[in-house]
Amino acid sequence: MASEAQRVPGSPAWWASRTPAPAYRRGRPPMDVGRIVDTALKLIDEVGIQALTLRMLADALDSGTATLYRHFDGKDELLALVADRILGEVRVPPEELDGLSWREAVTVAAEAFYGTLCRHPHALSLLAAQVPVGPNGLRARERLITLFLSHGFPVGLAARAFTALGHYVIGFAIQQHGPGTPRPEEQSQLRDYYNALDPDSYPSTTAAADELTSVPLHEEFRFGLDLLLDGLEKVRRNSSQEPEEVRGHARGH
Known part of the structure; x- marks a missing residue:
C-alpha cells in the first residue's frame, strides 16, 4: 500500500x-x-x-x-x-499583521489567498484535488495555525479553524472563478430567469432575484468570511472560558 x-x-x-x-x-x-x-x-x-x-x-x-x-x-x-x-505565491509580510487582532490578521491572510487563486482560475482544481502538503503548503499551514495559537486558540480549534478557512476560500474561488462559472454579463440573464419564474411556485426566489444576482463577488466573499469568523470567535470564547469554569467547579468541591 x-x-x-x-x-x-x-x-x-x-x-x-x-x-x-x-x-x-x-x-x-x-x-x-x-x-x-x-x-x-x-x-x-x-x-x-x-x-x-x-x-x-x-x-x-x-x-x-x-x-x-x-x-x-x-x-x-x-x-x-x-x-x-x-x-508559494501567497504573500503576507509579517509586518502587515503586527498589532492586528486575530480576526483582522486572518482576514488579511484569507484575502491574500483568495486574491492569488483569482489570478489562476484555470488551475483552481489542483488545489481541490489533494491536501496541499508540499513545501509551500506546509509553510502556509504552519503560519496560519501559529497565528491562531498565538491568539489563544486551543490546538484542536486552531487546526479546525485552519481547515474550515482553507475549504471556504478554495471552495468559493472554484465556484465563482473556476472554468465554466457565469460571467458578469450572464448574471443579468440569471436575474431575468429568476424573475420569469412562476411566483406562486417560487415566491422566495422571485422576491430575492435582484439580491441573488447583484452582490459583487468580493462583497459576497467577505460576507461568508465574516460569518465564518463570527462562529470561530464564539467557539474561541467558549473554549477560553471552559478551563476557568472547570477550576471553579473543582474549588467548590
Whole structure:
C-alpha cells in the first residue's frame, strides 16, 4: 500500500520520497525546476490544465520532452508542483499583521489567498484535488495555525479553524472563478430567469432575484468570511472560558 501511495503525485508519501534531480546526468544539462514549473503555470493560465501537454511546455522552454522527463515521471507530477507553486505565491509580510487582532490578521491572510487563486482560475482544481502538503503548503499551514495559537486558540480549534478557512476560500474561488462559472454579463440573464419564474411556485426566489444576482463577488466573499469568523470567535470564547469554569467547579468541591 505504501508503494502505491508513493506513486500518487502530490500525496504525503510522494512529497516525502521526492528528492532533487542529480546535478549531472548524460545528455543535456538539467533545467531549473522552478523555471519549468513557472512556465507550466503560465501556460495553464493561458490554455487550461487539459490543454497543457509536456510537448507544449517543452516548446515554450525551447527544450525537449526528454529533458522534462528527467525531472518528472509525467504530467501529474508537474501539476503537483504547480499547485504548490501557487501556494508559494501567497504573500503576507509579517509586518502587515503586527498589532492586528486575530480576526483582522486572518482576514488579511484569507484575502491574500483568495486574491492569488483569482489570478489562476484555470488551475483552481489542483488545489481541490489533494491536501496541499508540499513545501509551500506546509509553510502556509504552519503560519496560519501559529497565528491562531498565538491568539489563544486551543490546538484542536486552531487546526479546525485552519481547515474550515482553507475549504471556504478554495471552495468559493472554484465556484465563482473556476472554468465554466457565469460571467458578469450572464448574471443579468440569471436575474431575468429568476424573475420569469412562476411566483406562486417560487415566491422566495422571485422576491430575492435582484439580491441573488447583484452582490459583487468580493462583497459576497467577505460576507461568508465574516460569518465564518463570527462562529470561530464564539467557539474561541467558549473554549477560553471552559478551563476557568472547570477550576471553579473543582474549588467548590
